[in-house]
Amino acid sequence: MPENKIELKSIKELFGKHFYIPSYQRGYRWEEQQILDLLNDILEFQKKVNSRKIGVGEFYCMQPLIVTRKRTVDKWEVVDGQQRLTSILILLSYLSTKGDYGIPPDLFSIEYETREKEDCSSKEFLQDITSTTEIIKSNVDFYRMSDAFLTIKKWFEENKPTIGKFVDTLISYEPNEKGDDEANNIRFIWYPINSNNDTDEKPNVTFAKYNQGKIDLTNAELIKAIFYLTDSDKDKKKHQIKIGYEWDDIENTLRKTGFWRFINPPKLYQNHIEFIFDLVATKYESNIQFKIKKENRLRAFYIFNELITKNTKIYDDSKFNNTRDFLWDEIKTYYRTFVEWYSSKDEENKYTYFHLIGFLLQVGGVENSIENIKKLAETNSKPQFIEKLKEKIKSHFGKVDFNEIGYDDNKDKAKNILLLFNVIVTKNSGFVKFSFDRISCWSLEHIHAQQSEELTKEKDKRQLLEDQKQDSFICKHKGLLDEITALLAQSEIDQHRFVNLQQEIFDLSSDAGSTIHSIKNLALLTPSDNSSLNNAPFHRKRDKIKELDEKGSFIPICTKNVFLKYYSKNVEQNLKWDKKDMDSYLVEMKTILNDYLIINDDGTGK
Secondary structure: OOOOOOEEEEHHHHOOOEEEEOOOOOOOOOOHHHHHHHHHHHHHHHHHHHOOOOOOOOOEEEEEEEEEEOOOOOEEEEEEOHHHHHHHHHHHHHHOOOOOOOOOOOOOEEEEOOOOOOOOOHHHHHHOHHHOOOOOOOOHHHHHHHHHHHHHHHHHHHHOOOHHHHHHHHHOOOOOOOOHHHOOOEEEEEEEOOOOOOOOOOHHHHHHHHOOOOOOOOHHHHHHHHHHOOOOOOOHHHHHHHHHHHHHHHHHHHOOHHHHHHHOOOOOOOOOHHHHHHHHHHHHHHHOOOOOOOOOOOHHHHHHHHHHHOOOOOOOOOOOOOHHHHHHHHHHHHHHHHHHHHHOOOOOOOOHHHHHHHHHHHHOOHHHOHHHHHHHHHHOOHHHHHHHHHHHHHHHHOEEOHHHOEOOOOHHHHHHHHHHHHHHHHHHHOOOOOOHHHOOOOEEEEOOOOOOOOOOOHHHHHHHHHHHHOOHHHHOOHHHHHHHHHHHHOOOOOHHHHHHHHHHHHHHHHOHHHHOOEHHHEEEEOHHHHHHHOOOOHHHHHHHHHHHHHOOOOOOHHHHHHHOOOOOOOOOOOOOOOHHHHHHHHHHHHHHOOOOOEEOOOOOOO
């Protein structure tokens, strides 16, 4: 059998081998739950074997053990799969202490390349792990290994499985007239990486054949195995290290909350790099000979594997030796593109790409997909690209009549326009980025509450009346001015008359019936912050907004500005949000968004 043949190996076939984990890989990191999952899966499989609920030859399939031959005989460098391999060794070590069940004294050895000077090597520590009575804290590898051993010990003491049957399931064959291949046991997918690619069975066929109904393989694990392959034995080590570092760099960056929320993937991924795999696989799917359902969990792997094993010519650039190298370069290109969008500034030193692309990805839609945006970037100069992004935003909203957008009408449109307003104001500052990672959804907050509680403190009521007495709008209404003067003359202002007066002023100044739900009386908050404001009057909301901001809540910049009356002109009072404030707010909104919306203005500018 060729040395690089993908095959199945029982645990028994690993005995006597020596495995080496290089330092460029992470150490042993399995935690309690992963150990318990493994033990429970094996026990469940053992019970099925004993109850004959599975057929002859069915087995429990571990995920791939990707290895490459070291110089010495039977010494293998583990490229991927060291977590499961180490866990199985610790499990066998524990079982060897429970009696004579056919477990040999010479199992297999694992050596993690030393990362720091220790009293003993990882190989020696694992060989002596049965003496563990407490968690060892000298380094993180030993910590996890000792914790795994104690977890295994506790599980066996609590579950009390039949040791002999458990060991048989792990390592023993059940020979019959058809041979050992018909045994019910535990097996690894053995994936050796060598210089000659003379495998006569395609990896996707092998993986699909032996993984039916077993532990799920992830796209990341399978695709990683493909890209670790190389045609040059001489450069194999260098190639694997290079891929490993690049892979980790991409995965680590994608796992940063701000970056991940910016690109806004449509679903959850166990390995974030799979998002890019999906994009690249979709791009070249038309070049394979069979159809794969979009919901197929291993869709990206099947596409990559088909293209790579057939070396399908999907590139023109002579710098690539094969399709595998080209596809890996494509993955890196997507990654670099996203990093550029996230990090670079335009000629005016502003994060324009981040804000415009981030907004489009948040509001979503097929036309605003990350793939379509990437195509725009590839086919336009940078200034043209920015203009195309603005056109996409205009297209998303269509013609905008601010008089027809509010809490009751086009509510989602109101949220998205206010989101755009905040995003562009943040962009224009040139100093910071909008915090897409701080929100998952938005709520519309009435600046002047629909059923607002009114002022009750004597000092606040008198201050507001004094301010209103100077208001040019109120001065034109003698009846209002007379009532204000009469209330101020009282030793204690009558609350009922005060409330009625404020409602009359608001109705006259703002046409409350149509304005209360207008976009010019709305701001964005997260739902939790919105609910904490209730129907408080304007000045109390302002104080609450300041308090939430100090406690670390994400208050969008325009919402802060509204309650500080930043957009209002010639501010005469700070206790109420009136018609002049609303109109000034709307004028600012239209001015800021003029380059991003097709505004159907009524000619008043309000």
